[in-house]
Amino acid sequence: MRPLLPFILLHLCATLALADDSETPKLLPIPDKLVVLTFDDCNKSDRTFVADLVKEHAFGATFYITEGLGFLKSKENYMTWKEIRELHDMGFEIGNHTKAHRNVTKLTKEALSKSLDHIDTRCAENGIPRPITFCFPGFSHNLSAVEVLMTKKVFTFARRGIRPEFEDGGRGGLGPAYNPKLDHPLLVPTTWYSGPESGTDDLKKAVAKAKDGKITVLCYHGVPAIEHPWVNTDPEVFKEQLQFLKDHGCTVIAMRDLKKYVDPTNRPEDPYAQIEQRKQR
Ligand SMILES: [Zn+2]
Numbered sequence: 001m002r003p004l005l006p007f008i009l010l011h012l013c014a015t016l017a018l019a020d021d022s023e024t025p026k027l028l029p030i031p032d033k034l035v036v037l038t039f040d041d042c043n044k045s046d047r048t049f050v051a052d053l054v055k056e057h058a059f060g061a062t063f064y065i066t067e068g069l070g071f072l073k074s075k076e077n078y079m080t081w082k083e084i085r086e087l088h089d090m091g092f093e094i095g096n097h098t099k100a101h102r103n104v105t106k107l108t109k110e111a112l113s114k115s116l117d118h119i120d121t122r123c124a125e126n127g128i129p130r131p132i133t134f135c136f137p138g139f140s141h142n143l144s145a146v147e148v149l150m151t152k153k154v155f156t157f158a159r160r161g162i163r164p165e166f167e168d169g170g171r172g173g174l175g176p177a178y179n180p181k182l183d184h185p186l187l188v189p190t191t192w193y194s195g196p197e198s199g200t201d202d203l204k205k206a207v208a209k210a211k212d213g214k215i216t217v218l219c220y221h222g223v224p225a226i227e228h229p230w231v232n233t234d235p236e237v238f239k240e241q242l243q244f245l246k247d248h249g250c251t252v253i254a255m256r257d258l259k260k261y262v263d264p265t266n267r268p269e270d271p272y273a274q275i276e277q278r279k280q281r
């Protein structure tokens with residue numbers, strides 16, 4: 001009788017190798033003009049104005065949801081969960097922006113963890129998948145918060161603001177482009193956020209940075225931002241800006257879609273190394 005064991009082992013190895021191959025994510029090359037589009041804070045205009053317009057342009061986008069700020073008090077200026085669900089149904093990404101929009105650097109790890117879980121629960125109650133990307137409220141971040149995100153396992157990418165590499169007067173501004181080879185995926189910088197002091201010219205400068213493997217990340221608050229005029233965007237200006245992205249040939253995606261181009265499990269050992277290097281430059 002021929003010994004069967006070597007054949008069985010060989011077959012098993014071949015099968016495992018195949019399974020391995022099929023699970024390796026095939027990443028797309030990062031094209032120039034790749035732009036991530038995000039909207040923070042649940043402003044009513046996300047549903048009543050922004051979503052339809054973004055959809056008309058066939059762009060992807062992420063809406064970062066919090067029950068903080070005026071969410072629980074003013075349904076005139078903030079979306080309802082029904083409206084948030086509609087954004088999901090339209091194909092947009094719903095991201096986690098914490099329960100109460102507190103500065104995460106002032107929270108214990110446990111409090112931040114609970115705040116994240118709250119949004120997960122509310123999403124589940126409303127038939128929305130558990131968010132896999134995060135946005136730091138008020139753009140504040142630190143290592144402790146990044147560690148909490150890591151313990152959650154579910155998060156692929158997290159967006160911060162333009163600080164500390166760029167100065168931030170809080171009324172819109174430019175930041176670094178996201179360099180997936182160097183930046184930690186849970187500290188993706190904002191390349192530009194809209195506000196009264198930073199308009200279409202700065203948007204164009206930000207988009208010009210989306211080349212040679214770097215990705216531009218855009219952040220809007222309300223269009224208009226009724227309760228937060230310091231990060232307001234005028235609806236007519238917003239229309240022009242979307243038209244610019246279209247005419248310029250940008251690929252405009254939600255934050256979650258970064259994983260088509262970037263392996264989020266490939267994380268630098270020191271999350272802040274790249275930020276420190278940029279600051280020194
Ligand atoms: Zn926010």
